[in-house]
Amino acid sequence: MWHALDSKNYNVKLFRFAYGLRKEIYGVLFWAVTVVNCPQEMKNVRLAVGSNSASMWWLNGKEAMILSGDRRMVVDDCVSNRLTLNKGKNIIRGVVINGPGMSDFCVRFLDEEGNPIKNLTISCE
């Protein structure tokens, strides 16, 4: 079942999300989807992800990156190759696996200088 969540943190606390829904918290796989609305086409941007634990990410249906192994969430831990954000809607899809312990992730786009791109909005549709 899908749930709409607007995280007020810089990250999404999957552990707390599952715990709050009284779902399994360990040995689980989370799917996440968001829609990124871009005011104009942006070339040479990079998707930057940190996740606890391993995760995999797609942009507009194309695999962007994988974060392998048992790992902790670190801001800008893994960064994709250069990508293009389309004008209008772009769909990010991700999957995060959690064994024991906390589980969370954070995602953002970086420009060519490595600075976060801020003139974006997100929606669930």
Place this chain on the structure above:
Amino acid sequence: MKLKNNILGTTALLSALLTGTLSAQVGKPFIHDPSTIMECEGKYYTFGTGSGGLISEDGWTWNGGGVRPGGGAAPDALKIGDRYLVVYGATGGGLGGGHNGKILTMWNKTLDPTSPDFKYSEAIVVASSENMEDNDAIDPGLLLDPTDGRLWISYGTYFGFIRLVEIDPKTGERVKGNKAINIAIDCEATDLMYRDGWYYLLGTHGTCCDGANSTYNIVVGRSRKVTGPYLDNMGRDMLEGGGKMVVAAGGRVTGPGHFGRFIMDKGVEIMSCHYEADLQQGGRSVLGIRPLLWKNEWPVAGDNFKEGTYEIESERRGYALELAVDFVRMAGGMRRANRDNDEPVKPVPSQTLADVVNTWPTGNIGVRIGDYMFRPHQKWTITAVPDAGGYLGAPYYKIVIEGTDRALAATAEAELISVPAFTGAPEQLWRIEQLTDGTYRIMPKVVPNSTKKLALVSSGDSTPTLAEFNMESDNSKWNFKDH
């Protein structure tokens, strides 16, 4: 002559076989989550997860025998005044539940369990976690702020936040009204330290408790305030997972974790940790002690000294320690500019020991410092001496001319000499410590007829002597160059 060559060859082979790195302590240094090393009445102590701890008389050979009641996880220790404050987590944390944790403090006048003064005070709870809150109250680390005398404990694991609380340094109790502050995530076994206006938060990142597959490593962030924010070298907050590497796996040890700092002298610091697995010691978790260096105001682990053959270079001038023997010229001289450049190029062999050893006196030979020319009288083979004891984190070494048994020694006049054969005498045993700037201090175990602790020092560009170590002077510093 042939016999001599055979002896030289055998010595060289033995040296080659011995060449390597002694990366962990000897004895039975088996421990997990060692507390910061404490010195008490001439012995060293560290406590670990579970109960008990290790004791060492010289800092190199460690065995069980430490006594710490309470069990639980990852203690720390700190000397305040004439007492030792020991802090520990009463529970072991838990990933599948069981996040109720307690941090407790207790005092002891001595850490020596054989002392009549050895008695722990009743343990006091100073912090706790309950149910499924974002914290596991285990793995405490202590900091007595040298700027204002306030006492702090960081604690926590991967389950939620690392937190900071203030403790009364007189009682070991939580300061009344103090509220815990979140200072990091995604690490455990934290520790705090202060240096030159910066507070440093050390955290253990990666995975624990999986032997050779544990990815534990120690990272650091720093802040101008003890309460944070602790940022790494990229400006990332440790509350967002930031952290700059201090030490990771290497050599034959994996998973360094649970940092502790010990200042021996100004400019001489070591860090303690455990290695999740020392492959040389059956993959057990062992105590690690290694130099602590400072680069651009960031701490970084130095490497334990590697046995081998080196130029011993003075930081003062860049000249090399050498035997005071006649310089033996190599064949040939400068090739004249008008020679035929189409002549075949043939490598020129380096000068060997056999080329020069017969020109050397057979008795004691003086030692000086000179231009390094990669000649036999400038190449020193340095190996640990088994059963000769050691000092905090390392064994004593012998320093001999490569391919010979001719050993560097201290004299009763606090000068240097080379003796024809290494006998194991204490003035032939050397203490080698990497300094915080990456150079080295070299000290004889003893100076005959003296109780002074003296170090190898440049008294002139070309003259070595033994004198008191001074971190502010390049005269006191040396480099080992593996050409």
